[in-house]
Amino acid sequence: MTRLGTHxxxxxxxxxxxSLLFMAFNLQDNAAVQSWWQxxxxxxxxxxxK
Known part of the structure; x- marks a missing residue:
């Protein structure tokens, strides 16, 4: 496996x-958290x- 493939x-x-943690805590409702995530x-x- 190449280094890039591993990354x-x-x-x-x-x-x-x-994403699982995100859903578990239901942070999608929080616009500030969503923009930080983005x-x-x-x-x-x-x-x-790069």
Missing amino acids: QAVFAWMIAGL QLVTKWRAQLI
Whole structure:
């Protein structure tokens, strides 16, 4: 497995885990948390693509 492939797999697992936590705490109702989450995901994506 290439290094990039590993990073993508780790990223996918992190997103899956965080999404589950997100749903468990039902934070989707909170606009501030949602925008913070959006920024975090965007930052991770930018790092991966770089």
